[in-house]
Amino acid sequence: VIPEALLYEAKAWKHCDKCRLSRTRRRVVYGSGRYAVPLVILGQAPGAEEDKTGKPFQGRAGKLIRKTFEDIGFDMEDAFTVNTVACFPPGNRAPVASEVNACRKLFDAAIRILQPSLILAVGAVPLTALTGEVGIGKHHGKMLPGYVFNDAGELEEFKALATFHPSGLLRSHSKERTAAFKQDLSLAVETVTG
Numbered sequence: 001v002i003p004e005a006l007l008y009e010a011k012a013w014k015h016c017d018k019c020r021l022s023r024t025r026r027r028v029v030y031g032s033g034r035y036a037v038p039l040v041i042l043g044q045a046p047g048a049e050e051d052k053t054g055k056p057f058q059g060r061a062g063k064l065i066r067k068t069f070e071d072i073g074f075d076m077e078d079a080f081t082v083n084t085v086a087c088f089p090p091g092n093r094a095p096v097a098s099e100v101n102a103c104r105k106l107f108d109a110a111i112r113i114l115q116p117s118l119i120l121a122v123g124a125v126p127l128t129a130l131t132g133e134v135g136i137g138k139h140h141g142k143m144l145p146g147y148v149f150n151d152a153g154e155l156e157e158f159k160a161l162a163t164f165h166p167s168g169l170l171r172s173h174s175k176e177r178t179a180a181f182k183q184d185l186s187l188a189v190e191t192v193t194g
């Protein structure tokens with residue numbers, strides 16, 4: 001189900017050195033999933049585990065989002081997952097705007113090729129990169145316009161929904177946010193399968 005154009009695009013980024021994250025990463029984590037349903041999950045950045053394995057959402061935070069999807073009867077591999085930056089930021093810090101800007105052609109291209117019905121932005125950095133909005137607490141759980149650039153620098157609009165990043169939930173232990181996270185994921189699944 002993954003279009004050839006996306007596989008071709010992934011190869012083009014394998015040795016990318018457009019930003020300083022290229023100096024500390026082990027590998028470029030392009031994205032993964034079967035794309036059996038028209039959902040793109042836009043994560044923040046690869047963590048240490050993803051840097052080792054080459055697949056997004058593998059560490060503790062990855063386990064939490066996979067398990068939450070499983071609990072609502074959805075296999076995350078049926079979507080396609082990419083990150084706002086494809087290389088591990090040292091110390092697991094959030095990527096900065098210059099790194100997201102250097103890397104956004106990667107997720108812009110993936111989204112344009114896949115043409116999803118919905119993009120689920122997981123965390124504050126993906127929310128801002130995709131919608132321009134700031135504040136995940138305020139904007140999660142709502143359908144928002146999300147934008148990617150085409151090669152001519154024009155904006156293409158997609159439907160977007162934001163939710164909390166699972167690593168933030170692991171840190172905060174907030175029951176309220178964890179419940180909202182599950183609701184947001186359910187809404188995303190309903191939107192693409194309902």
Ligand code: SF4
Binds near residue numbers: 022
């Ligand atoms: S984060 Fe993106 S732009 Fe930076 S080196 Fe990695 S692939 Fe290239």
